[in-house]
Amino acid sequence: MSDAVEVKTLIIDGEEVSALRGQTILEVARENGIDIPTLCHLDGLSDVGACRMCLVEIKGSNKLLPACVATVFEGMEVTTKSERLQKHRRTILEMLFAERNHICSVCVSNGNCELQSLGQEQGLTHIRLPYRNPELPVDASHERYTVDHNRCILCTRCVRACAEIEGAHVWDVMGRGINSIVITDLHEEWGSSTCTKCGKCVQVCPTGALYDKSKIGVDHPKNPDFLPYLNLMREAQ
Amino acid sequence: MSQTITIDPVTRLEGHGKVTIQLNDQGEVTDAHFHVTQVRGFERFSEGRPFYEMPSLMARICGICPVSHLIASAKACEAIMSVRIPHTAAQLRRMLNLAQMVQSHALSFFYLSSPDLILGMEADPKVRNILGVAAAKPELGRAGIGLRRFGQHIIELLGNKRIHPGWVVPGGVTEPLAQAKRDEILAMIPEAYANLGLGIGWYKQVAENFKPEIDVFANFPSLYMGLINEDESIEFTDGALRLIDAQGNTIDEGITASKYNEVIGEAVEPYSYTKFAYYKPLGYPDGSYRVGPLARLNIVKSMGTPKAEKELAEFKQLANGPVESSFYYHHARLVEMLYGIEKIEQILSDPLILDKHVRATAGVNRLEGSGQAEAPRGTLNHHYRVDENGKMTWANLVIATGQNNNAMNKGVAQAAKHYIKDGKFSEGILNRVEAVVRTFDPCLSCSTHAYGQMPLILTLVSSQGEVVDQVVRG
Numbered sequence: 213m214s215d216a217v218e219v220k221t222l223i224i225d226g227e228e229v230s231a232l233r234g235q236t237i238l239e240v241a242r243e244n245g246i247d248i249p250t251l252c253h254l255d256g257l258s259d260v261g262a263c264r265m266c267l268v269e270i271k272g273s274n275k276l277l278p279a280c281v282a283t284v285f286e287g288m289e290v291t292t293k294s295e296r297l298q299k300h301r302r303t304i305l306e307m308l309f310a311e312r313n314h315i316c317s318v319c320v321s322n323g324n325c326e327l328q329s330l331g332q333e334q335g336l337t338h339i340r341l342p343y344r345n346p347e348l349p350v351d352a353s354h355e356r357y358t359v360d361h362n363r364c365i366l367c368t369r370c371v372r373a374c375a376e377i378e379g380a381h382v383w384d385v386m387g388r389g390i391n392s393i394v395i396t397d398l399h400e401e402w403g404s405s406t407c408t409k410c411g412k413c414v415q416v417c418p419t420g421a422l423y424d425k426s427k428i429g430v431d432h433p434k435n436p437d438f439l440p441y442l443n444l445m446r447e448a449q
Numbered sequence: 450m451s452q453t454i455t456i457d458p459v460t461r462l463e464g465h466g467k468v469t470i471q472l473n474d475q476g477e478v479t480d481a482h483f484h485v486t487q488v489r490g491f492e493r494f495s496e497g498r499p500f501y502e503m504p505s506l507m508a509r510i511c512g513i514c515p516v517s518h519l520i521a522s523a524k525a526c527e528a529i530m531s532v533r534i535p536h537t538a539a540q541l542r543r544m545l546n547l548a549q550m551v552q553s554h555a556l557s558f559f560y561l562s563s564p565d566l567i568l569g570m571e572a573d574p575k576v577r578n579i580l581g582v583a584a585a586k587p588e589l590g591r592a593g594i595g596l597r598r599f600g601q602h603i604i605e606l607l608g609n610k611r612i613h614p615g616w617v618v619p620g621g622v623t624e625p626l627a628q629a630k631r632d633e634i635l636a637m638i639p640e641a642y643a644n645l646g647l648g649i650g651w652y653k654q655v656a657e658n659f660k661p662e663i664d665v666f667a668n669f670p671s672l673y674m675g676l677i678n679e680d681e682s683i684e685f686t687d688g689a690l691r692l693i694d695a696q697g698n699t700i701d702e703g704i705t706a707s708k709y710n711e712v713i714g715e716a717v718e719p720y721s722y723t724k725f726a727y728y729k730p731l732g733y734p735d736g737s738y739r740v741g742p743l744a745r746l747n748i749v750k751s752m753g754t755p756k757a758e759k760e761l762a763e764f765k766q767l768a769n770g771p772v773e774s775s776f777y778y779h780h781a782r783l784v785e786m787l788y789g790i791e792k793i794e795q796i797l798s799d800p801l802i803l804d805k806h807v808r809a810t811a812g813v814n815r816l817e818g819s820g821q822a823e824a825p826r827g828t829l830n831h832h833y834r835v836d837e838n839g840k841m842t843w844a845n846l847v848i849a850t851g852q853n854n855n856a857m858n859k860g861v862a863q864a865a866k867h868y869i870k871d872g873k874f875s876e877g878i879l880n881r882v883e884a885v886v887r888t889f890d891p892c893l894s895c896s897t898h899a900y901g902q903m904p905l906i907l908t909l910v911s912s913q914g915e916v917v918d919q920v921v922r923g
Contacts, residue, residue: 318506322615352499352838355812360499403838425501426810 222288237279237290238266248292249301249330252367253280254416256439257376263367264304265330268292276300302334310341311390312348313362314419320432321420327365328419348393353403356425357414359394364421366392369436370413377442382407394421412439452476452872459483459883461561461578466893468882469720470865476872481862483886485723485850485893492844500526500813500835501619507831507846508613511892513556516549516604517824518831519617520686524706524820525831526619529839530811537804538621543686544796545607545617546822547789550685551641552600553825554742554782554789557890558648559593562779565884566655570662571877589651592644596786599641603793606630621808631797641790642756649760649783659776665867666885667775667860670695672728672738674852675745676823677702682753683745683788685823691748692728692738697770701728706819709830713847723893726852737855740827741889742781747771752784754791760784775860778888813839824849826890850891860885 221230224241231240236259241248251263261278268279271289279292291297308314308327316322348361368385371394375381382405386395396405414422416436423432451474457467470481491510495503504522508515520542527534534542564577567586576584583590601611607626608614616622656663674692676684690704704712715724716733728736738744746765752758764784767777796802819832827849834843864885868878 317613318502318509320502350497350499350840352840358499425499425812 220284220286224290231284237282248279257372306339308365309339310343319420320423324433326418351402353401363419369416373412373416380408478866478869481865482720483857483861485721488722495841495844500839512612514824515613517829520822521820521829521831523617525818525833528818531814532809532811534621535806538807546686548600548603550825551786551789552597554786555596562887592647595644625805625807663774663776665864673744673747674738675748681750683749706821724851725854739856740852743778746781752788757788775888853889
């Protein structure tokens, strides 16, 4: 069958499903009610495959592929749940928890955090890696929001929401590897940056790294569901 | 030959502590100390955090009285924000604080101290615990558990969690009270009265059997401090502090949270991680005072609720002037629990209690703020400094146990000197020394929140009990 055919058929977790050319494995899986854990992916934003939580096995390949950016092909056989995948996902989560200072009990997002929820879903009971306990700054200079780099997992949702949806591109990433950090403008204080104060970055942040000062204390639910709707309305115009 | 007796750990306390008793060659007690042996570091690691995180962070100091820390901390934050919280929020917080007082007092009286009172100071240590109480006096055991549940369940209904509720925030509380929850609390009140009635009735019957203990359980004149309303009635959440002398005369009053830091100092002794608070104009140790249930009842002129008012009148009959024996902390605790239940009932009948406006918002308007409240075991003060973005630069907490520290040490020495003669002592005697500390219901985990190089004393004792060497750091 040639690649020009629009409809592809493939197997995900033993189930025969059909997809359109160019769709990602994640999209097709979710359309068919098959759950794949994600962290950096968010409906309404482009995908970057940064967190590797959505890794899946493809028959015939030794490599694990991130389902959010891997597109389907005809006859593909995908496995989304296996012991090997479970091991990798848990290790990734453990590394995320060990990398910075995630103290759920005193976090504004306690109970509303995607990292915490994933840890619970994946049965994470303890971290086998030594904690790095880095000394990271908190930028509270913005009149409405705070960024606490201790809780940032570098998913870059804020960067994408600011650039792709708000069109401001205030957020970006500075540094490399483990020393990466999200910055506003050219690493100026958030409060004196060109931020438009729209708050989309806060709503899409999966953890308590970005939060609203008016929701001080604990109990800070985020509502990122507006993104697909916003995109839809813009396309309709 | 001189000897050191060490009671380690002191049991049925909240936290880790030990007692050492020094004997001279004649076997007489020369000195005794109560040591708090753990260290925490909250004041240090709060630096750099946004101030509005402080209530939930500081609440983690303690699992028994997180609410006191939540409230004192939120009030310090509100001083930084310069806001006055809505009436309903203030009332809801007051109810939360009282619920915690009831559950903590129930824990102290029924779980930790009633084994000594019911089974006797000399009873077999294997059964001298809450299970022993439940076996010997099941109805009393049930009443204690019921009162603790009453307090904890109210905290859960208001704050969605029994321990460390996140409901108290700078500016008020996160959500208003639902009618169904109000009705559920009201429905629990009759049982709470019944349970408490059982406790008070029983305590009064047996208290006179403890005359020898009453005489030597930290029974000495001292100053007393606690929160009080303008009408001289008892207060746990708002009001200002009053300090009275051993005769009951007011030395200082109208001590607000910000004035507190001007008049109260903290001294350090080499044998404990807990500091020793004192009233600065009188210096240390003359300015040492007692806080907590006994101090509060000594200070106030009324309770402001009818049932507790009668009990207060009876309590005041115990002495001509302030009641001095710390044994009466138990009695005062029961009176306060009764007040707590009555006051909760009163607050729930406030027509505005279901109002939806429960939170004020503001940014950083001042760079320094203090807040104070009465924890079950005494006055608690949080003092913060922040930068212009609201990040903490400095914190100081003065905890009830630090304010009772001098009295606890003196009390331990008083009891030890009375009971230990010719170097002879039994388990029951040592239990009495521990029981002195228990009357204060100290919270040791709260008391060692400080940071820095802690003074430490290391005593080396030979197998014959001889002090061979001593190293002092600090």
